[in-house]
């Protein structure tokens with residue numbers, strides 16, 4: 172095993188800090204701030220097959236996760252990712268680059284252009300050796316508006332196409348103010364440094380809870396400009412299907428965000444055959460193929476559907492999230508994804524109408540932070556069902572048997588009162 176590899180349960184996994192799970196080690200490749208080439212995607216799929224268990228999963232921060240690596244295969248996988256330029260050679264530098272850029276930037280008219288900002292931000296973060304020791308889950312979100320990302324961040328930068336010269340900064344979920352967009356990268360660095368010095372190794376929300384916003388305002392004093400709070404994003408629209416903005420794109424859904432290597436290879440081929448070979452991963456468990464002509468949509472949709480991908484925005488599976496669960500995850504008390512699929516029969520109509528289902532293998536609730544219309548949390552004493560609540564709220568319910576749970580869901584699926 173690599174001497175630079177750290178393995179600790181509960182640690183946010185990366186290429187250099189793999190995490191042990193029920194099916195072996197898992198590692199995450201940063202994909203949330205870059206456009207992947209079909210060749211890179213195919214390479215990752217082959218790596219998942221040759222060095223892992225063949226599964227490649229989209230994470231909540233739009234990264235790609237390989238599962239089922241062994242002690243023997245791990246170093247080879249790390250070397251291959253390094254050779255392909257998909258990871259930094261320095262684990263400290265790699266850890267600082269947890270940036271998620273809106274995947275529709277430069278494509279969607281409702282999303283601001285973010286390329287220059289994101290490139291400069293990544294360059295500054297990579298060079299900021301004094302920021303070693305940031306918390307493993309430290310993350311920056313650069314959002315250009317349009318379809319909502321719904322991803323939490325230590326530091327958030329919001330730019331809107333209506334005023335693309337301004338960037339609004341938030342830390343730990345609290346809005347701080349606006350800076351010129353050209354100043355946004357160094358403003359993020361200043362915030363990261365201030366947070367790191369106030370609470371070394373702590374998440375920004377904890378720093379804000381303990382110290383308030385004043386010290387963070389202070390570090391940006393010279394950069395702030397007066398500006399009104401940005402308008403709310405337009406109503407959500409589907410990430411799926413064909414769209415035309417500054418460029419055209421086609422969005423495909425990956426059930427549970429997890430697909431076999433052969434499906435990812437097929438997806439790479441779709442990107443080459445019907446688009447410009449460029450692919451972006453989204454935090455909504457979808458993949459965007461760039462530069463797809465309208466005339467290619469029927470053939471693309473047909474092939475993708477046959478590969479098990481979701482192309483219909485009304486597909487009820489789009490509204491279902493389920494973590495890896497048992498046996499892949501050692502903390503899991505029950506299998507999750509096949510179980511979630513078995514609930515499409517009782518809940519399909521409700522899900523197709525927009526209701527959401529979250530199946531969690533244990534009380535950690537890795538797959539979703541917020542509430543769902545139906546939340547099922549498996550425990551040692553059985554599953555619990557929460558309605559319109561999150562995992563914490565669901566834990567207040569009494570445990571059921573699987574038979575009781577399914578009977579209850581069948582009633583709810585028929586619209587019977589709760």
Ligand code: SF4
Nearest residue numbers: 494500503532533537
């Ligand atoms: S929520 Fe799921 S993936 Fe997370 S620890 Fe529990 S079983 Fe594992």
